[in-house]
Amino acid sequence: AQSVSQHNHHVILSEAASLELGCNYSYGGTVNLFWYVQYPGQHLQLLLKYFSGDPLVKGIKGFEAEFIKSKFSFNLRKPSVQWSDTAEYFCAVSPTGANNLFFGTGTRLTVIP
Amino acid sequence: NAGVTQTPKFRILKIGQSMTLQCTQDMNHNYMYWYRQDPGMGLKLIYYSVGAGITDKGEVPNGYNVSRSTTEDFPLRLELAAPSQTSVYFCASTHRTSGILEQFFGPGTRLTVL
Numbered sequence: 001a002q003s004v005s006q007h008n009h010h011v012i013l014s015e016a017a018s019l020e021l022g023c024n025y026s027y028g029g030t031v032n033l034f035w036y037v038q039y040p041g042q043h044l045q046l047l048l049k050y051f052s053g054d055p056l057v058k059g060i061k062g063f064e065a066e067f068i069k070s071k072f073s074f075n076l077r078k079p080s081v082q083w084s085d086t087a088e089y090f091c092a093v094s095p096t097g098a099n100n101l102f103f104g105t106g107t108r109l110t111v112i113p
Numbered sequence: 114n115a116g117v118t119q120t121p122k123f124r125i126l127k128i129g130q131s132m133t134l135q136c137t138q139d140m141n142h143n144y145m146y147w148y149r150q151d152p153g154m155g156l157k158l159i160y161y162s163v164g165a166g167i168t169d170k171g172e173v174p175n176g177y178n179v180s181r182s183t184t185e186d187f188p189l190r191l192e193l194a195a196p197s198q199t200s201v202y203f204c205a206s207t208h209r210t211s212g213i214l215e216q217f218f219g220p221g222t223r224l225t226v227l
Contacts, residue, residue, distance in 0.1 A: 009153070032214065043203060044156075044218040090155060094214045099163060100146060100171065101214055105155035 004093050006104035013081050014112050021076040021107050023091030030096040033074040035065055038088045038106075047089070050074065061085070083113045114139050117219035119204050125225045126194040134189040134222050136204030144207045145187040146216065147171075147179065149200040156203065162187055163209075194226045 005024045013019060025031065035047040048059025055067040065076045074091060088108045092101040120135045138145065143164050148156040158171030162181040176198060178190040187206075191198060201223050205216040 034215065036218075043220045044205075046215060046217075049215055098214070099144065099169070099209075100158055100161055101216060103148075103156040105153060 004091055004102050004104040006089075006091055006107050008107045009105070010108045010110070012110045012112065015083055016080050017111075019076070019078040019081045019085075019109070021089055021091075021109070023074045023076065023104060025072050025074070025091075025093045025102075027072075027093060027095045032094040032096070033065075033067060034092040034094070034101065035059065035063070035074075035076050036090045036092060036103075038090065040087065044090065047076070081109070081111050083111045085109060086111045116140065117204055117206055117217055119202075119219035119222050121222060122220065123223045125227060126191075127227060128194060128196065130194050131190070131192050132194065132224075134191075134202055134204075134224075136187045136189070136219060137185050138187075138204075138206040138217070138219075139185065140206060140208065140217065141184060142206035142208045142217070143184065144209050144214070145181065146205040146207075147177070147187070147189045148203045148205065149173065149198075150203060150221075151200050159189065159202075191224075196226050198224065199226045200224060 033050040036044040037047045038044050050057045050067045058064045088106045090106045091104040094101050117138045146161040147159040157173045160179040162168045201221050203221045204219040207216045
């Protein structure tokens with residue numbers, strides 16, 4: 001079955017630590033890729049997106065993600081996290097031609113001051 | 114623009130009651146979606162619409178109904194509430210061009226069925 005996998009369910013980091021959250025998908029064709037963030041008690045907001053071109057995309061708040069087609073991955077990174085990055089992070093995939101997004105189960109990030 | 118708005122923010126229902134979750138967007142988006150979010154499960158698509166008068170089932174449609182009479186509104190109806198429908202419900206919208214589906218989300222409705 002086609003799916004989006006986020007293997008890290010809960011990540012705990014100290015401030016200034018580096019972050020990498022994994023996202024793998026199983027769709028074989030062309031895809032659009034997204035990372036959304038959900039701060040506590042809030043709705044989902046777009047962090048960054050990849051449609052085509054440079055596989056390294058930069059988003060808001062210092063986040064970036066790299067699309068590695070051969071690995072079907074779109075991992076999210078940030079060199080130095082802050083307490084305000086505490087949130088849940090969702091990877092989402094839209095195969096070309098699809099009418100909707102397919103979401104991973106999310107990764108909860110807790111940043112300790 | 115207000116973006117995507119949802120009402121109510123919170124609701125408690127008794128088993129068997131019915132209710133409608135409202136969703137409105139003012140961005141002239143043609144596509145609209147309803148998701149439910151359960152802890153550790155991510156977002157599951159309930160229903161979606163690609164335009165006024167057109168709706169389609171998502172991954173978890175049982176127990177829900179939708180309608181799309183206007184571009185702006187996409188209400189979600191629960192006819193006979195069950196405890197399994199306790200969840201947070203998010204509405205989203207997008208304007209599809211060239212297959213790009215960046216979705217904009219509403220603030221959510223937290224529903225508890227007792």
